[in-house]
Structure formats: C-alpha cells, structure tokens
Amino acid sequence: MPYSEAQSSPDLPAILGGNRIKNTPFGKERRYGDAELQELREALEQQTLFYVHGQKVRQLEEMFAEKNGVRFAIACNSGTAAIHAALIAGGISPGDEVITAPITDMGTVIPILYQGAIPIFADLDPQTITLSPEAVEAAITPRTRAVLAVHLWGNACDLDSLRALCDRHDLLLIEDCAQACGSHYKGCPVGTRGAIGCFSLNEFKQISCGDGGIILTDDEALATRLRLATDKAYNRQVTGALRQPAFLAGNYRMTELQGAVALAQLRKLDDIVERRRRWCGELNRRLRGLAGLTLPTPTNGCNPSWWNYPMQVVPDALGVDSDTFAAALRAEGLPVGAHYIGACVYAYPVFAEHSAFAHGEHPYARQKYRQGLCPEAERILRDIVMLSINEAYTEDDLDQTERAIRRVVGWYHAHQDRGS
Numbered sequence: 001m002p003y004s005e006a007q008s009s010p011d012l013p014a015i016l017g018g019n020r021i022k023n024t025p026f027g028k029e030r031r032y033g034d035a036e037l038q039e040l041r042e043a044l045e046q047q048t049l050f051y052v053h054g055q056k057v058r059q060l061e062e063m064f065a066e067k068n069g070v071r072f073a074i075a076c077n078s079g080t081a082a083i084h085a086a087l088i089a090g091g092i093s094p095g096d097e098v099i100t101a102p103i104t105d106m107g108t109v110i111p112i113l114y115q116g117a118i119p120i121f122a123d124l125d126p127q128t129i130t131l132s133p134e135a136v137e138a139a140i141t142p143r144t145r146a147v148l149a150v151h152l153w154g155n156a157c158d159l160d161s162l163r164a165l166c167d168r169h170d171l172l173l174i175e176d177c178a179q180a181c182g183s184h185y186k187g188c189p190v191g192t193r194g195a196i197g198c199f200s201l202n203e204f205k206q207i208s209c210g211d212g213g214i215i216l217t218d219d220e221a222l223a224t225r226l227r228l229a230t231d232k233a234y235n236r237q238v239t240g241a242l243r244q245p246a247f248l249a250g251n252y253r254m255t256e257l258q259g260a261v262a263l264a265q266l267r268k269l270d271d272i273v274e275r276r277r278r279w280c281g282e283l284n285r286r287l288r289g290l291a292g293l294t295l296p297t298p299t300n301g302c303n304p305s306w307w308n309y310p311m312q313v314v315p316d317a318l319g320v321d322s323d324t325f326a327a328a329l330r331a332e333g334l335p336v337g338a339h340y341i342g343a344c345v346y347a348y349p350v351f352a353e354h355s356a357f358a359h360g361e362h363p364y365a366r367q368k369y370r371q372g373l374c375p376e377a378e379r380i381l382r383d384i385v386m387l388s389i390n391e392a393y394t395e396d397d398l399d400q401t402e403r404a405i406r407r408v409v410g411w412y413h414a415h416q417d418r419g420s
C-alpha cells in the first residue's frame, strides 16, 4: 500500500485524502462599476447610439490609437468581426491562402472561410506555444496572401521573424491580439508590428464591453477600407445617394453603448495588465525548475499581458498525464482545466468534413484537414493545463497556488516508480 506511510503527511494531495490547500475563494472584483455607469449614462443622454453621430466610439478609437502609438483605430462589434474586416481590407479573396495557428478560437478562422479563402495551419513552437516562423515559411505557396499571427494566451508570436518573412514573400501580416490586449513585444504594443492588429473586447478578455472589437493600423488607405469593411462598405463621408458600396462588407458596427463601456475599461487596462504581470510573473519565478512541468515561456522580447497561465505537463518526468494532474489541482481548489480547446481547429468537423456550407464548392474543399497535421500543437493540447487567472488575485492566492502545485508535482514525481 504505497500511500499508507504518508497518510498524515502534509504532502498528501487532496485528491488522495489530504487537506485541500485552497480553502478560501480566489480574489474577485466587480469588473463593471461607476466609471462604466457614468459613461453609459452619457452615451444615452446623447440621444443617439449610432457611432457616426455620438462621441463614445470615436473617443474609444482615439484613445486606443494613441495608447498603441499608431494613427488609426477602428472599433467594431467583435474580435471575429475585427479579423473579418482586416481580411476584407487586405483584399483576401476566394482561393487565397491564409496561414494561421491550429490552436486558437474559431473567431480566427471563421472570417477566412467567409472570404472564400483557405486556412492553412502551421505548427507551433513547443516552448512559446505560438506560430513557428519556420513552419509558416514552409507552408507558403504561390496562393498565400497573408499570415494571421495569433498571440495565444497573451504571449506574442516571434514578430521580428514573421515580419521579415512576410516582407520577403510580399504577404500581409495580420495580428490576432484577441488574447493579448496590453502585451508588448520589444517595447511596442502587440498589434503594431503587422499591417493590421485585431483585438476582442468580449466578456472573457483582459478588458470587455460584453462583445466588441477594435482594429489598429498605421496605414491610411487600409484604415479607410477597414472603416468601410465594418459598415456595409457605406462611405459615411458622403450623402446617401452617393453611398454606393464597391465591395462586400457586413454590419460590424460598434454601438455607443459598447463604446461607452469599452472607454471606461480601456482606462483600467494598464492597471489590469500590471497586476496580471506581477502575479503570473511571480508564480513563474517561484515554480521555476520544478521537474515534470514546463512553465509558460514568453517569446523572446515579449512582456505578456497573461490571458491565462498555461502549464505543460511532461508526462514521462511527472509520472502522470495532464488529466490526472488537472484533477489533482482541482481537488486542491485551483481553477484549472486540461487540453484547452481539446483538439486542433483543423480536426473540427467544419474542417475535417468540409461542412462549412450545406452544399456548393468552397475552395477550402481541396485542402485536406486531418489529425497529425501539426504534431507539436497536438502534443501541446494533450499536455496543457490552464490555470484561470484574473487581476484581483492576491498574495495569499499566490502562496496557496504555489503550495498546491508544488505539493501535487512533488507527490507524483516522488511516487511515480511505486506503482499505483
């Protein structure tokens, strides 16, 4: 009976009968408060909620552009819409190929398919869990038009390398910053190295207005097309009769209500990011060197805004897989889950079975999507355990999280040879 001598040990994990380490709730704050209410009241008192006539969306755009040091920010109603508008503005058309990451939100790939374009998935770097520039380069064909770089978990892609290869091959670099609002790469905010940067303000991101999106560019011609791409290609500078759309675009407008809340949230961004950095950075320092666990590794030059805290189990070194590890951490009271999205995006039926549309020919039908396409990404999803975090987590939360992870890792590491 391997655990008998340890029955009263302080090291015995809660899942095996020990005392649970995290007994108090994690820090939590009211996310929306007086500042948001005040902005909402002002928005309503304008007696218009239309972005062209009100002030809130415009103020949000001006503040976001200024904060990021670029000339133009265009608000819209989701991160998915932001990416779609970027592809439209970039001229992505049926049959074009867009290279992107296999671990991401559907919001990254939905717009590619709606443009009639073909998502091509390139494998990830095992350490940083972001696009491998070598894999991206290997995926380029004469039909490639753009690279859609996903800054997963708030960690920036290797933007220097991606930028260089996009320049070399004359490709559009679009940054999906939906999980990385507030992250920096070599001193610059993410979303400013590519031609276009796309952000999400949905409920689960660093800052939120329920649902919303925002797009950055420094290029005036792109900015003009981005605005049109979020508003039915109606040119609001001219009167109705002259407003004759020249290309296809949806209604992706942000309302003044979203703009009002987003404005109040944007003022809190620096503080939110600062606190996430302190907490996650400290956890990373404290856990460094633990055998059997790969800690989140920021890309060289990146100061992440920490959407989540992703750990990778090394099953051979830890002695258990990510499911067992996650279950043990949950028993200690930590909010963790294994496998993130479960399978690479290309394994979803919409790709594997080419079932995006009920019938008819879509150019992506000629691309084979199957398990095994990106072995590193598949391995990452098998081994990943994600700790949910937010900026209100306290010093006590940090101490207890560290203790819980150390206890579980220590136990499995010490007992892996004794059978079970």
Ligand SMILES: *Cc1c(COP(=O)(O)O)cnc(C)c1O
Pocket: 078, 079, 080, 081, 104, 105, 106, 107, 108, 150, 176, 178, 179, 200, 201, 202, 211, 212, 213
């Ligand atoms: C959230 C997210 C999106 C989509 O944003 P929505 O606002 O939900 O449409 C796109 N890409 C990534 C990486 C995301 O995390």
